[in-house]
Amino acid sequence: MLPNMIDRILAKQIVPVVVLDDAEKAEPLAEALLAADLDIIEITFRTDAAEESIRRIAKRFPELLLGAGTLLDNDQVKRARDAGAVFGLAPGLNPKTIATAREVGLAFSPGVMTPSEVEQALSLDCKLLKFFPAEAAGGVKMLKSLAGPYAHTGVKFTPTGGITAGNLQDYLKLPVVAAIGGSWMVNPALIKDNNWSEITRLTREALDLAAQP
Known part of the structure; x- marks a missing residue:
């Protein structure tokens, strides 16, 4: 990932992981x-609405650091980049997908x-690596173990999977953690109900927790 992109993620420490079934949302x-x-968002490529959602956000809100998640193959990488995503993520490591992301100019984690x-x-x-599924894979203890042999390389992790307002601070205390990926503040039920004020409230709460020493 580009240094300025990593700096923006480090500054906020929160990446909302969004599943959108309706591009109108x-x-x-x-x-x-x-x-x-x-000003960071990850739209997962798990739904038919993902590509159009990314396209709409990229056009209307160029100030957002816009990511596409769950990119599992080369076609999805290309479509995400064409729609306007500036970074991509995957739950696993596929060298071919990484190579394609580089070819099309999509920063990839x-x-x-x-x-x-x-x-x-x-x-x-x-x-900059996605640690997934964070809680199921050993959570904070596992990341501490990985930090031992790898922290000196400059590697950073974004743990995702089972992260909540109750445990995000435990992760962010680790020097190898750049940010956490979470979906509780953008719960699909809140999106379905157009409960934008609650999404804003939960996001502010998450940012406040992340900012605490």
Whole structure:
């Protein structure tokens, strides 16, 4: 990832992981996050509405650091980039997907959960890694163990999967953690109900927790 992009993620430490079933919800969701002073969003490529949602947000809110998540193949990488995403993420590590992301100019963060995967990512010059599924894979204890042999390489992790307002601070206390990925503040039920004020409130709460020493 580009240094300025990593700096923006480090500054906020929160990446909302969004599942959108309706592209009409994209713009109001972006507005709700910006109202909480969060200018980062990850739209997962798990739904038919993902590509159009990214396209709408990219056009209307160029100030947002817009990511596409769950990119599992080359076609999805290309479509995400064409729609306007500036960074991509995956739950696992696929060298072909990483290569395609580089070809199309999409900063990419592959997913890892073992030492071997971390080393493979480093060999591919990927240093901002998604740690997934965080809680199921050992959570904070596992990240502390990974930090021992790998922190000196400059690798940083974005743990995702099971992160909540109750445990985000435990992760962010670790020097190897750049940010956490979470979905509780952008719960699909809140999006479905157009409850933008609650999304803003929960996002502000998350940012406040992340900012505490």
